[in-house]
Amino acid sequence: MAKVEFLGPIGRPSIEVDIVNLTELKTLFQDDKELQEWLAICAVALNDTLVCTLDMPVTSNDKISLLPPVCGG
Structure with a gap:
């Protein structure tokens, strides 16, 4: 199974999924x-x-890592 990480402010624990491509991941969500909203x-x-x-x-x-936008200064 592949591991999905939700980084930064998404604030969800990692999950494991059984998919063959990223399109299937989008369908799962x-x-x-x-x-x-985050995926967009x-x-x-x-x-x-x-x-x-x-x-x-x-x-x-x-x-698989979902990387939200960040800003810095």
Whole structure:
């Protein structure tokens, strides 16, 4: 199973999911209104590499990180 990390202010514990690509992850979260709002503005990393497409394959032991935007000064 792949591990999903919700970083920063998303404030959720990590979960494990059995999916074949990131599109399936988005489908899993479709009924969670709060999480849908975060997904609209988050970057996504697969094994610490930013991805730009949801059809990226996901295998067991992969790590998916949802990275909310940050600002600094």
